Amino acid sequence: MLLIECDGKALFEAGGIPVPEGIVVTGRERPALPGGGPWLVKAQVPAGGRGKAGGVVFCATEEAVDQALERLLGRPLLGHRVHACLVEQAARGTEAYLSLMVDPAAGAARLSFSDQGGVDVEAAARNDGALLCEVCVADPEAVGVGIERLATRLGPQSAAALRMVAPALAELFFARELLLAEINPLFLDVGRAVAGDAKVVVDANAISRQSEIRRFVEARPEVYADVWRKMNEGFDFIDLDPDGDIGLVTTGAGLSMMLIDELTARGGRPLNFCDLRTGQMRGRPDRLIRVLDWLAAKPGLKVLFVNIFAGITDLSEFARLLTEALARFPRPDIPVVARLIGPGEAAARAHLAAVRPDLATYADLDQALQHVIAVSRQ
Amino acid sequence: MISDLFAIDRSTPVIIQGITGRMGRRHAALMRAYGTRIVGGTSARAGSIDEMPVPVFATCGEAVAATGARASVVMVPPEDVLDAASEAIAAGIGVVVTIAEGVPVHDALKLKAIADENDAVWIGPSTPGMARPGKAKLGFLPDISLHPGDWAMLTKSGTLSYEVGYRLAARGLGQSIWIGVGGEVVKGVRFADLVAPLAADPATRGILLVGEVGGTEEEEFADALIRQSFPKPVLALLAGRESKQGVAMGHAGALTFGAAGTLQSKRKHLEAAGAEVFFSLEALAAHAVELSSSSDQDTSEEWVHG
Numbered sequence: 001m002l003l004i005e006c007d008g009k010a011l012f013e014a015g016g017i018p019v020p021e022g023i024v025v026t027g028r029e030r031p032a033l034p035g036g037g038p039w040l041v042k043a044q045v046p047a048g049g050r051g052k053a054g055g056v057v058f059c060a061t062e063e064a065v066d067q068a069l070e071r072l073l074g075r076p077l078l079g080h081r082v083h084a085c086l087v088e089q090a091a092r093g094t095e096a097y098l099s100l101m102v103d104p105a106a107g108a109a110r111l112s113f114s115d116q117g118g119v120d121v122e123a124a125a126r127n128d129g130a131l132l133c134e135v136c137v138a139d140p141e142a143v144g145v146g147i148e149r150l151a152t153r154l155g156p157q158s159a160a161a162l163r164m165v166a167p168a169l170a171e172l173f174f175a176r177e178l179l180l181a182e183i184n185p186l187f188l189d190v191g192r193a194v195a196g197d198a199k200v201v202v203d204a205n206a207i208s209r210q211s212e213i214r215r216f217v218e219a220r221p222e223v224y225a226d227v228w229r230k231m232n233e234g235f236d237f238i239d240l241d242p243d244g245d246i247g248l249v250t251t252g253a254g255l256s257m258m259l260i261d262e263l264t265a266r267g268g269r270p271l272n273f274c275d276l277r278t279g280q281m282r283g284r285p286d287r288l289i290r291v292l293d294w295l296a297a298k299p300g301l302k303v304l305f306v307n308i309f310a311g312i313t314d315l316s317e318f319a320r321l322l323t324e325a326l327a328r329f330p331r332p333d334i335p336v337v338a339r340l341i342g343p344g345e346a347a348a349r350a351h352l353a354a355v356r357p358d359l360a361t362y363a364d365l366d367q368a369l370q371h372v373i374a375v376s377r378q
Numbered sequence: 379m380i381s382d383l384f385a386i387d388r389s390t391p392v393i394i395q396g397i398t399g400r401m402g403r404r405h406a407a408l409m410r411a412y413g414t415r416i417v418g419g420t421s422a423r424a425g426s427i428d429e430m431p432v433p434v435f436a437t438c439g440e441a442v443a444a445t446g447a448r449a450s451v452v453m454v455p456p457e458d459v460l461d462a463a464s465e466a467i468a469a470g471i472g473v474v475v476t477i478a479e480g481v482p483v484h485d486a487l488k489l490k491a492i493a494d495e496n497d498a499v500w501i502g503p504s505t506p507g508m509a510r511p512g513k514a515k516l517g518f519l520p521d522i523s524l525h526p527g528d529w530a531m532l533t534k535s536g537t538l539s540y541e542v543g544y545r546l547a548a549r550g551l552g553q554s555i556w557i558g559v560g561g562e563v564v565k566g567v568r569f570a571d572l573v574a575p576l577a578a579d580p581a582t583r584g585i586l587l588v589g590e591v592g593g594t595e596e597e598e599f600a601d602a603l604i605r606q607s608f609p610k611p612v613l614a615l616l617a618g619r620e621s622k623q624g625v626a627m628g629h630a631g632a633l634t635f636g637a638a639g640t641l642q643s644k645r646k647h648l649e650a651a652g653a654e655v656f657f658s659l660e661a662l663a664a665h666a667v668e669l670s671s672s673s674d675q676d677t678s679e680e681w682v683h684g
Contacts, residue, residue, distance in 0.1 A: 102483060102484075102487065102563065102564060104563050104564045104565070104568075104593060104594070104595070105568070105570075105594065105595075105598055107487060107490035107491060107494070107564060108487070109487075137491065138484070138487040138488070138491070174484070177482060177483065177484045179483055179563065203482055203483045203484070205456065205480045205481060205482045205483060205562075206482035206483065206484065208457070209457070209482070240620070251537065252535065252536060252537020252538065252540075253535060253537070253561060254534060254535020254536065254537055254538030254539070254561065254588070254590055254617050255535060255537035255538040255540075255541055255617075256537075257535075257538070257590060257591070257617040257618045257620075257621060258535075258538050258541070258615075258617040258618075258659065260620045260621075261617060261618070261619045261620055261657060261658070262658060262659070264619070264620050265619075265657070265658060270620075309537050309540050309541055309544070310520075311506065311518055311519070311520035311523075311536070311537075311540055312404070312405075312408070312518055312520070341522075341544070342520065342522070365541065365545075365659070366660060
């Protein structure tokens with residue numbers, strides 16, 4: 001989960017990494033601006049490439065700040081709604097790059113530094129070799145050694161900045177179980193280094209033992225909706241296309257992703273991603289009822305597609321839970337296509353045929369997909 | 379050693395860690411029914427439960443001493459996986475499969491280092507496991523998707539791979555080995571680790587790779603194919619063409635940032651390595667059938683019935 005910049009910077013600040021003075025603006029009420037200008041107004045969305053997409057605005061005057069806020073707040077940017085903007089004093093200095101990340105292939109921690117920070121640092125550095133890396137065993141001691149090794153490869157100003165900031169970054173990385181902690185740009189000035197941006201990816205798997213990270217999610221459920229849902233519901237449901245018309249009631253992350261691809265390739269518009277984790281339903285329809293309620297609220301909904309490939313789950317029980325949940329579905333007019341395969345599928349189809357003869361049920365996925373597309377076009 | 383995976387068969391002694399839990403009991407029974415030689419299990423409640431069909435021990439050390447177990451399937455909650463798998467490796471177990479989804483990534487980093495130091499093979503986390511169809515399975519790959527044959531299936535997602543296996547089995551194609559590497563960021567066995575042993579495996583005609591958006595595992599795999607001059611056909615199905623940047627659809631590993639991990643990047647690398655890339659189940663299945671029927675069936679027969 002990618003933290004929005006202001007949360008990443010709160011983490012940095014608490015960890016002893018200097019950040020520019022700033023305020024977070026979420027609505028009409030704007031607190032006093034930090035210090036004298038100029039300022040940067042930065043849309044707080046969890047996505048990279050904000051600068052190029054117009055989400056970062058340089059403002060010389062207070063009026064310009066207000067105009068930028070007016071323009072950005074509430075607008076969509078890079079697939080996310082802008083719920084908040086960070087306004088901070090524009091930092092000065094030469095721009096460098098610093099990151100510490102999990103390196104999955106090496107099973108290690110990768111420390112990277114470049115004295116040429118900026119928007120395209122990764123691409124630029126790959127080309128001219130200006131990005132210096134140390135791959136370290138993922139423990140604090142080894143990373144400490146890596147920082148020193150990297151410092152010896154740098155000029156004096158960069159080495160001093162690295163020694164000033166990287167140990168604090170490493171401490172955060174291990175204490176908060178981060179996947180990525182990136183500062184780009186890192187502003188270097190005489191005797192000082194300031195984090196101009198914060199790109200922090202946290203581990204959603206560790207959230208139950210990371211109370212500080214959990215508080216970020218709880219404070220902004222609208223920004224971290226997917227993780228908030230997973231924390232509170234125990235399964236995945238992601239809104240994909242606000243104008244979609246196919247509601248997915250599916251299990252399995254990879255298969256659900258594939259179904260979205262298959263439907264889209266056939267000209268369909270899935271509303272959502274869904275991984276029910278049917279194995280955890282324990283004989284209760286609650287999870288299905290939740291998903292159906294969320295889908296019922298979508299104005300574009302035209303068809304529900306239930307797809308369960310059960311490895312272990314008993315489908316006769318699932319079918320019973322499905323009819324219970326459908327009995328409470330607020331949009332009984334919506335057609336339902338169900339494709340069920342696995343243990344107990346014959347009994348499941350018999351149950352559906354008896355209780356909900358209007359349901360279209362299939363064993364074959366391609367036929368089911370075809371039916372869903374046909375109904376969504378009506 | 380990675381080659382230990384290819385030696386797993388009906389005679390391999392396997393223990394289940396967490397065997398007295400709901401999952402452990404159920405899957406121990408299903409694995410036994412498939413043919414896996416489950417010789418025991420471990421549980422903090424060892425001794426207090428007497429209706430178990432196999433002996434239950436308090437520690438892996440005791441289990442290994444008493445049963446000679448060489449593989450373990452770890453069925454404990456995600457936050458306990460690091461301790462349980464480390465204990466198995468310390469007890470000398472060579473193949474450890476951890477099923478749980480949601481293992482913290484920094485725990486996975488520690489476990490990977492421990493497995494590497496001890497030359498143990500770790501499959502997981504967040505995996506349905508692995509199988510040698512017709513012989514044994516470690517985990518819960520569904521029987522209806524398993525079919526002895528000569529394609530090696532390497533997969534990230536559980537459910538998507540079930541769908542692929544099932545669709546192929548319906549057309550008479552099966553697997554020489556099936557390894558679910560799992561959908562997490564940091565894991566034990568990765569796609570690329572399997573290229574060399576599969577090049578050498580006489581029972582494998584080619585690789586069916588089921589990958590997805592995010593991470594760089596498919597790209598690493600493609601590089602390994604090139605390094606190995608991999609001599610057999612490779613077919614890859616990639617899911618997640620419609621995913622959004624910064625959003626992990628269910629699998630933590632499916633998170634993308636910038637250009638790395640996009641489907642375009644994976645496709646480019648895989649095709650450069652000579653693999654054929656598909657974005658639909660049917661296209662992949664149809665091509666696998668075509669390749670299988672156009673070559674010598676005799677060499678595959680013994681595996682079809684194996």
